[in-house]
Amino acid sequence: MLAFASPTFAQDRTPAQRQALTDLAYVLGQSHALRQACLGAQDQFWRGRMLKMVDAEAPDPAFDTRLHNAFNAGFSSAQAQYPACGPDSRRAEVVAAGRGQALAASLAKQMADN
Numbered sequence: 001m002l003a004f005a006s007p008t009f010a011q012d013r014t015p016a017q018r019q020a021l022t023d024l025a026y027v028l029g030q031s032h033a034l035r036q037a038c039l040g041a042q043d044q045f046w047r048g049r050m051l052k053m054v055d056a057e058a059p060d061p062a063f064d065t066r067l068h069n070a071f072n073a074g075f076s077s078a079q080a081q082y083p084a085c086g087p088d089s090r091r092a093e094v095v096a097a098g099r100g101q102a103l104a105a106s107l108a109k110q111m112a113d114n
Contacts, residue, residue: 013057017111018063018066020103021067021107023103025074026070026074027074027096027100028050028071028074028100029070029071029073029074029076029078030074030075030078030092030096031093031097032047032050032074032075033074033076033077033082034082034093034096037078037084037089038085038089047071050071053067054068
């Protein structure tokens with residue numbers, strides 16, 4: 001997580017930043033489903049990260065719903081495609097991690113440029 005001198009809340013985000021956060025929520029949902037496929041439903045690592053992101057952003061109710069819907073859509077999609085742990089789900093985890101890293105880097109750059 002990046003630290004800044006003053007917090008930037010979701011309501012202060014540009015449309016591009018809001019979209020990046022929404023896309024990141026989707027990837028977190030995918031990652032949550034893929035990790036649970038291998039470690040079991042009790043694993044809440046990526047769900048916990050999503051909750052921390054939402055807490056940090058302090059989104060307005062509409063954007064909060066958008067973020068949660070994106071997370072749930074990512075979870076449902078990955079869970080349907082990879083219901084069990086195996087080489088394909090492991091590869092999908094790597095792809096999701098790369099996408100998440102790219103989104104986080106893009107968001108950090110956008111914030112640094114503002």
